Amino acid sequence: MSVFEAIADPVRRSILLTLVDGPTRVVDLCSNLSDAHPISRPAVSRHLRVLTDARLVIAEDRGRERHYRLDARPMDEVRRFIDELTPTGEIQPSPSAGERRLPVPESALDALDTEVRRTVKQRPRSSRQPTTATNDQETA
Numbered sequence: 001m002s003v004f005e006a007i008a009d010p011v012r013r014s015i016l017l018t019l020v021d022g023p024t025r026v027v028d029l030c031s032n033l034s035d036a037h038p039i040s041r042p043a044v045s046r047h048l049r050v051l052t053d054a055r056l057v058i059a060e061d062r063g064r065e066r067h068y069r070l071d072a073r074p075m076d077e078v079r080r081f082i083d084e085l086t087p088t089g090e091i092q093p094s095p096s097a098g099e100r101r102l103p104v105p106e107s108a109l110d111a112l113d114t115e116v117r118r119t120v121k122q123r124p125r126s127s128r129q130p131t132t133a134t135n136d137q138e139t140a
Contacts, residue, residue, distance in 0.1 A: 003074045006054035008113040011037045012047050016056060019070035023060065026068070 007013055011033065016034045016096050019025060048068055051057040055074045060067050 001050060001053045003056065003077050005116050006051055007078065008109060008116045009041060009047070009050075010110060011043075012051055013109065015044070015047055016050065016070060019057065019068060023063055023067040023069040029068070047077065049125050050061065103121055 007016070007075060014033055014036060016030060024032075026041055026044050026048065029037065029048075030041050033039055033044065048057055048059070052059060052068075056073050057068050057072060060069060
């Protein structure tokens with residue numbers, strides 16, 4: 001899964017923002033997400049699997065617990081894309097030390113989620129074998 005598909009979902013973006021503060025267990029992620037996104041532990045685990053597949057999250061076993069931590073290196077692909085959209089002469093204000101700021105407003109990625117879901121639904125249809133003139137002649 002691509003980084004863009006992984007960050008298209010608002011719940012996964014919330015998980016990433018939580019992981020910025022350091023490694024976290026699934027139980028802790030559920031409690032942190034409960035205000036904005038009431039979600040079950042299995043659902044959080046599925047989101048973490050998607051983020052792990054996109055190489056944005058790394059799972060570490062610590063005794064009987066599994067802690068998830070952010071690996072922001074794959075986000076460089078998104079940064080490069082956003083840099084291409086930014087005019088070269090435009091100066092971006094840098095956030096203060098205690099302030100976390102996404103490079104784009106979080107709501108701007110919601111439409112990406114819709115587009116990714118639509119594309120995924122269309123994939124199985126496009127994988128069918130196209131009929132050729134030879135196949136049409138044989139059936140005639």
